[in-house]
């Protein structure tokens with residue numbers, strides 16, 4: 110039996126969409142991880158999760174206070190949702206996670222105290238990683254992600270930086286696979302996943318959405334959809350797959366099915382730090398330079414077809 114590892118999952122300024130997506134994971138499935146079907150990633154206890162845990166009220170607060178005292182070491186701290194700037198809240202507060210005897214505990218309180226003890230800190234979703242929708246202009250609450258909050262140089266008790274699994278939401282498999290890889294690393298059974306410049310695991314976010322999109326053939330052949338529902342490349346309808354690192358079009362969404370542009374939905378760039386602001390919005394506006402690129406590709410392809418048909422004509 111492997112040593113137990115606990116997970117403390119906090120939720121800040123978010124919509125719980127990441128949690129819902131997590132329950133849709135299939136490779137591996139959340140249920141398989143929590144019930145110990147896979148030996149190397151078994152004995153994982155989800156001791157705190159605001160949406161699915163059994164204790165509530167002050168009993169739930171006790172779990173976090175016990176974690177502060179070391180009862181759940183070693184634990185992985187997971188954040189879903191953005192972190193507000195509580196100093197800008199005046200006499201009120203932007204985001205609370207529990208209260209006890211009339212005392213309010215803010216999300217920031219738990220993040221600051223638990224990040225000092227955690228073995229690994231993981232941000233899941235666009236909001237928790239880089240700020241996401243709450244961080245979009247004009248950002249009235251000063252929302253930001255865990256990477257900015259703790260800092261690029263921050264290290265966990267195991268010497269690991271913040272691990273970011275972005276997406277709005279991330280596919281469930283991205284979360285179970287990344288958390289699984291980190292659990293294996295904590296147990297010394299695998300090396301720490303390599304991260305990119307925005308602290309995303311490279312095994313997931315190492316390629317552009319465009320590079321694994323099944324419509325990329327249409328792009329290179331100059332076949333572009335003019336309206337939704339056409340089978341061609343949707344770059345002219347606003348797809349940002351050319352500037353977004355994401356595995357969705359190739360790896361699918363649930364059971365390898367789905368993945369935004371795969372089914373004709375333009376990529377919105379939800380895995381990128383600037384999302385939902387420029388250059389990813391307006392969502393239905395093609396990225397800069399695309400109109401010109403489309404024209405150039407069409408001219409090149411047109412020229413090749415013309416030369417080919419002239420040659421065929423000459424052969425007859």
Ligand code: SF4
Pocket residue numbers: 318319320322323324325326328341342343344348349350351358370376
């Ligand atoms: S739909 Fe988007 S990701 Fe797919 S080929 Fe076109 S530009 Fe690239």
Ligand code: SF4
Pocket residue numbers: 276277318350353354355356357358368369370375376377378379380381
């Ligand atoms: S394809 Fe684009 S919109 Fe879809 S999950 Fe990936 S980055 Fe987000």
